[in-house]
Amino acid sequence: MSQQAVNGVSCRGKVLTVENMNPNVKRVEYAVRGPIVQRAVQIEKELREGVKKPFTEVIKANIGDAQAMGQRPITFFRQVLVLCSYPELLEDNKFPEDAKKRARRILDACGGHSIGAYSASQGIECIRQDVARYIERRDGGIPSNPDNIYLSTGASDAIVTILKLLVCGEGRDRTGVMISIPQYPLYSAALADLAAVQINYYLDEDNCWSLNVAELKRALNEAKQHCKPRVLCIINPGNPTGQVQSRQCIEDVIQFAKEEHLFLMADEVYQDNVYAEGCKFHSFKKVLFEMGPEYSSTVEMASFHSTSKCYMGECGFRGGYMEVINMDPEVKAQLTKLVSVRLCPPVPGQALLDLVVNPPQPDEPSYTLFTKERTAVLATLAEKARLTEEIFNEVPGITCNPVQGAMYTFPRITLPQKAIDKAKAEGKVPDMFYCMKLLEEEGICLVPGSGFGQKDGTFHFRMTILPPTEKLKVVLQKIRDFHLRFTNEFS
Amino acid sequence: MEYFVLFRRTNQIKEELRQVKRRHYTIAIREWKKKKFKNIHCLSVLIFLCLNSQGVRKSYREVIDVSWGDPHRAGVKPLSFVRQVLAACLYPQLMDGDKLMVDVKQRAQRLLKTCAGGSVGSYSDAAGIPQIIQSVSEYILRRDGGIPCHPENIYITPGSQWALTVTNILKVLVNSEASPRTGVLIPVPCHSTTIVSLTALGAVAVPYYLSEERGWALEVETLQQALDSAKGVCNPVALYIINPGNPAGYVQSRKCIQEVIHFAAEKKLFLLADEVYQDCVYGKESEFVSYKRALAEIGAPLSDTVELASFHTASKGLMGECGLRTGYVELVNLDPAVMKYINNLFSTNSCPVLGQVALDVMVNPPQPGDPSYPLYLKVRHFLFTITTGDANSLIINSFPSFSCQSLEGGAFAFPRVFLPPKAIEKAKAGLQPDTFYCMRLLEEAGVLFSPGTEYGQMEGTYHISFCIMTPTDTMEEILKRLSTFHKQFMREFILFASATERETK
Numbered sequence: 001m002s003q004q005a006v007n008g009v010s011c012r013g014k015v016l017t018v019e020n021m022n023p024n025v026k027r028v029e030y031a032v033r034g035p036i037v038q039r040a041v042q043i044e045k046e047l048r049e050g051v052k053k054p055f056t057e058v059i060k061a062n063i064g065d066a067q068a069m070g071q072r073p074i075t076f077f078r079q080v081l082v083l084c085s086y087p088e089l090l091e092d093n094k095f096p097e098d099a100k101k102r103a104r105r106i107l108d109a110c111g112g113h114s115i116g117a118y119s120a121s122q123g124i125e126c127i128r129q130d131v132a133r134y135i136e137r138r139d140g141g142i143p144s145n146p147d148n149i150y151l152s153t154g155a156s157d158a159i160v161t162i163l164k165l166l167v168c169g170e171g172r173d174r175t176g177v178m179i180s181i182p183q184y185p186l187y188s189a190a191l192a193d194l195a196a197v198q199i200n201y202y203l204d205e206d207n208c209w210s211l212n213v214a215e216l217k218r219a220l221n222e223a224k225q226h227c228k229p230r231v232l233c234i235i236n237p238g239n240p241t242g243q244v245q246s247r248q249c250i251e252d253v254i255q256f257a258k259e260e261h262l263f264l265m266a267d268e269v270y271q272d273n274v275y276a277e278g279c280k281f282h283s284f285k286k287v288l289f290e291m292g293p294e295y296s297s298t299v300e301m302a303s304f305h306s307t308s309k310c311y312m313g314e315c316g317f318r319g320g321y322m323e324v325i326n327m328d329p330e331v332k333a334q335l336t337k338l339v340s341v342r343l344c345p346p347v348p349g350q351a352l353l354d355l356v357v358n359p360p361q362p363d364e365p366s367y368t369l370f371t372k373e374r375t376a377v378l379a380t381l382a383e384k385a386r387l388t389e390e391i392f393n394e395v396p397g398i399t400c401n402p403v404q405g406a407m408y409t410f411p412r413i414t415l416p417q418k419a420i421d422k423a424k425a426e427g428k429v430p431d432m433f434y435c436m437k438l439l440e441e442e443g444i445c446l447v448p449g450s451g452f453g454q455k456d457g458t459f460h461f462r463m464t465i466l467p468p469t470e471k472l473k474v475v476l477q478k479i480r481d482f483h484l485r486f487t488n489e490f491s
Numbered sequence: 492m493e494y495f496v497l498f499r500r501t502n503q504i505k506e507e508l509r510q511v512k513r514r515h516y517t518i519a520i521r522e523w524k525k526k527k528f529k530n531i532h533c534l535s536v537l538i539f540l541c542l543n544s545q546g547v548r549k550s551y552r553e554v555i556d557v558s559w560g561d562p563h564r565a566g567v568k569p570l571s572f573v574r575q576v577l578a579a580c581l582y583p584q585l586m587d588g589d590k591l592m593v594d595v596k597q598r599a600q601r602l603l604k605t606c607a608g609g610s611v612g613s614y615s616d617a618a619g620i621p622q623i624i625q626s627v628s629e630y631i632l633r634r635d636g637g638i639p640c641h642p643e644n645i646y647i648t649p650g651s652q653w654a655l656t657v658t659n660i661l662k663v664l665v666n667s668e669a670s671p672r673t674g675v676l677i678p679v680p681c682h683s684t685t686i687v688s689l690t691a692l693g694a695v696a697v698p699y700y701l702s703e704e705r706g707w708a709l710e711v712e713t714l715q716q717a718l719d720s721a722k723g724v725c726n727p728v729a730l731y732i733i734n735p736g737n738p739a740g741y742v743q744s745r746k747c748i749q750e751v752i753h754f755a756a757e758k759k760l761f762l763l764a765d766e767v768y769q770d771c772v773y774g775k776e777s778e779f780v781s782y783k784r785a786l787a788e789i790g791a792p793l794s795d796t797v798e799l800a801s802f803h804t805a806s807k808g809l810m811g812e813c814g815l816r817t818g819y820v821e822l823v824n825l826d827p828a829v830m831k832y833i834n835n836l837f838s839t840n841s842c843p844v845l846g847q848v849a850l851d852v853m854v855n856p857p858q859p860g861d862p863s864y865p866l867y868l869k870v871r872h873f874l875f876t877i878t879t880g881d882a883n884s885l886i887i888n889s890f891p892s893f894s895c896q897s898l899e900g901g902a903f904a905f906p907r908v909f910l911p912p913k914a915i916e917k918a919k920a921g922l923q924p925d926t927f928y929c930m931r932l933l934e935e936a937g938v939l940f941s942p943g944t945e946y947g948q949m950e951g952t953y954h955i956s957f958c959i960m961t962p963t964d965t966m967e968e969i970l971k972r973l974s975t976f977h978k979q980f981m982r983e984f985i986l987f988a989s990a991t992e993r994e995t996k
Contacts, residue, residue, distance in 0.1 A: 013759075013796060014796075014798060014824075014825075014826045014829075015728060015729075015759050015760065015761045015798050016663065016664060016728075016761055016798055016825065016826060016829055017826055017828075017829065018826065018828045018829055018832075020666065020728075021663050021664070021666070021829055021832065022662060022663050022664070022665055022666045022667070023666065023668070024667075025662060025663050025832050025833075025835075025836055026832055028832070028835050028836055028839070029835060030835065030838045030839045032838075033617055033838040033839075034838070041616075060607075063614060065607060065608075065613045065614045066613075067607070067608045067610040067612040067613040068607030068608040068610075068613035068614065069608060070608055071608075073610060073612050078581050078582045079582065081581050081582075082577075082578045082581045082582040082585065085574055085577045085578050085581060085845075086574045086575060086577065086578035089578065089585075092590075110563075110814070111556070111561060111563060111564030112561075112562075112563040112564045112565065112566055112567070114563035114564075114568075114569055114814070115814050115815070116563040116569050116810075116811060116812040116813060116814045116815060117561050117563040117564040117813060117814050118559055118561050118564065118806075118813045118814060119814060153649055153816070153843075154841070156839065164691075186839055189839050190839075193662075193836075195667075195668070308614075312612075313612060313613075314612040315612060315613055315614040315841065316606070316610070316611050316612045316613050316614060316615060316841075316843065316844035316845070317611075317612065317843060317844070317845070318649065318816075318841065318842075318843045337687065338691065340684070340687070341652065341684050341687050341688050341691065342649070342650065342652060342653055343650060343652055343684065343813075343816075344814070344816070345816070346649065346814065346815060346816040346843040346845070346846065347814030347815065347816075348814075348815065348843065348845050349843065
């Protein structure tokens with residue numbers, strides 16, 4: 001190709017142009033890997049090339065990637081996975097029997113006894129059965145049908161698939177999807193892509209980011225004027241806010257969904273990440289069924305889980321599932337057809353999911369080590385959550401709600417008017433301006449609150465609590481120092 | 492989709508056979524424990540009687556499923572080198588000690604360094620691990636005789652179908668709100684996932700027919716006919732090509748590819764080149780030429796302007812690692828402003844890391860001098876010998892009422908079956924005739940093929956498709972069962988025809 005083509009100078013006569021491309025794609029943005037991360041990657045490159053900076057490394061506290069920040073994988077899981085990948089090791093007596101047993105079972109369920117074969121589109125059957133049993137145990141015995149379980153390429157794949165199914169209609173009948181503000185921007189990206197109408201309901205920052213039905217009602221009623229609301233998305237434990245919904249709140253949401261005839265999407269990928277005293281994870285399905293048959297036989301719902309978070313942190317495997325409840329059988333047939341297009345979810349991710357729902361039992365050799373590792377990971381996260389809240393709240397101009405769960409903190413920052421003006425002059429959103437400056441001066445990469453949504457006139461950032469404790473302390477101190485400097489500079 | 496009917500029945504039969512095996516085993520153990528038998532002969536007679544009294548009477552013990560392009564499922568063993576590298580990446584403790592060869596360790600260590608936190612459990616960059624993208628671009632450069640390949644134009648994705656439809660190219664091309672709707676030219680036959688994806692995106696599939704009698708050749712006249720058929724129906728913006736073919740086993744010539752490119756340039760079509768079988772070429776006269784290379788060889792101005800997306804994967808070829816879900820797309824000559832948006836689209840994605848490791852091995856296999864090279868060479872040779880496409884097509888052509896074009900590449904045979912009219916009549920009551928044939932083949936011979944209906948075919952013709960990337964003995968068994976079944980089937984529907992004709996006279 002000529003240099004012209006490489007530089008893209010010769011653009012005459014293109015078939016695919018910005019004017020005629022799918023207009024929805026233009027609206028897709030994903031702040032978690034957006035412009036600030038691109039700049040961070042550039043800075044890393046400059047550091048490698050020997051450019052002098054006030055810091056020696058970029059700390060990427062933008063993405064919920066535990067192992068990238070040094071968290072070790074669970075030994076048992078990696079043992080089973082390596083046995084599945086290289087079955088010759090089944091002869092090696094360095095691996096425990098319970099790992100071998102699970103590996104053999106998984107390989108038996110794979111075509112040609114290989115994780116390299118395609119699986120059924122919905123996922124390997126015995127793994128779906130194991131997932132159903134896990135859900136039953138988790139939810140105190142409420143039945144789960146394996147046919148309602150769809151394994152997926154991470155939870156994101158399942159979430160986008162369901163949204164595809166649900167979005168329809170033209171103009172004023174276009175599907176409206178209710179999503180919390182602040183929200184995880186995969187949702188807004190998917191809604192933009194599908195040209196669905198995004199209906200924002202605000203979480204209450206002054207009350208620990210709690211959800212009010214009154215606010216849901218307000219948002220819904222306003223939206224009814226220009227779209228057809230059909231879906232209510234809720235992330236519990238929350239991302240980016242970390243709030244863990246109370247049981248009462250979940251009941252209220254279910255009640256609301258029933259009254260307003262909404263499909264519930266319950267994103268529960270952080271279900272093991274609960275730290276605060278008095279907080280407990282209640283699955284939407286469990287609460288739904290405990291509310292009695294009037295609800296449990298009518299409210300339509302999908303709940304999502306993943307192998308990327310909790311104590312596993314195995315983001316790179318792209319493992320996940322969704323359970324659909326009370327879905328119309330004809331729609332379910334369409335869903336089954338839709339998932340067949342991407343052929344099947346990655347088999348190693350399916351295998352990993354099988355281990356998550358089928359961990360070592362007390363009578364098995366790997367139990368002690370497994371439990372030790374799991375407890376340590378969750379305890380460390382809990383400690384980091386507490387530490388983060390404590391240190392941030394000591395800084396004038398930063399207010400931090402308790403990190404009740406998940407992996408993030410979403411503190412509110414007060415920005416001086418001069419800073420806001422300067423940002424606007426540079427064509428930047430004020431919290432992006434703040435975060436960019438922090439990146440350039442301290443080498444810390446956060447995501448500005450504008451990427452998640454926030455009340456007008458307020459500013460936030462999202463930071464993960466994943467760096468190792470000592471490093472986290474340093475990061476928190478640097479942010480504190482930066483904030484004070486910033487406030488001074490623009491006062 | 493009729494395939495689901497076959498698939499469900501296959502699972503049922505597999506389950507029935509599993510039950511039989513379990514019963515067989517249980518009875519054997521129980522009776523052996525009783526030690527009532529003087530010899531093994533009495534025991535086997537008893538088992539036989541038990542089984543037949545249960546009413547399960549199948550002439551086969553196992554279903555052979557070759558309906559998918561899935562070598563591992565068909566019995567081909569994975570490449571040791573890649574599995575060892577995967578193992579070392581998953582469980583680095585394995586690298587202590589001497590179990591693994593030096594080149595395996597070096598590769599694993601190099602790849603782990605490219606992963607955040609040194610773990611395959613962390614997210615990779617949205618477009619893929621940069622060092623692996625670099626390896627892919629060097630592979631493409633070598634493959635295409637030195638034509639430049641720029642890493643920023645490469646995206647690694649969870650499978651080639653994902654790149655094409657779920658995240659990427661078709662989504663950008665297809666404007667579901669446009670009127671008239673976006674059209675995409677697709678070959679007949681074509682694998683069904685593409686057609687489903689197109690319709691899901693709100694696009695219109697515009698078929699162009701490959702010429703079966705001329706070895707499934709793509710003739711530019713049929714492309715023009717397709718465009719003409721689209722007038723007033725939709726606005727065609729893209730031309731989807733599969734080379735080497737799937738399910739038909741053709742490999743396009745350089746001349747053909749250049750004609751297609753000229754056509755696309757003239758008619759302002761975006762080229763989508765599905766080249767996932769580029770490593771599966773075995774026809775003696777055949778050579779894989781990438782669309783990118785052919786485009787570059789045409790020269791300016793076309794080489795600077797014709798927009799092209801080409802797709803490859805770790806699921807086919809030597810690797811056959813379908814379950815790992817990894818492929819890539821290379822975008823050529825796209826408008827940089829559009830590329831920015833494609834970048835954004837990709838940012839919500841993350842490709843499985845293990846698959847990327849496999850991809851690295853695929854584009855960068857062991858070289859002469861590496862400790863793992865001898866074994867790699869041996870396996871490579873073995874895999875190429877099992878896809879002796881020509882031998883298979885000769886055998887198939889020897890069956891009466893079968894006609895199979897010469898197999899030059901890809902993973903499938905797609906012979907035409909001339910079904911007797913009575914069979915067609917009987918089928919039409921419930922299933923397409925070729926699905927009916929496949930269903931009977933499954934029930935009576937325990938072999939699962941895919942019916943031509945799934946892929947599209949000329950009206951009034953019937954085909955079956957099956958994967959030929961199977962171990963030699965499996966292939967022999969398949970052909971043996973097919974031969975027996977086919978003779979019986981033909982006898983039934985030709986004799987049946989004659990019998991009923993005699994009765995009615």
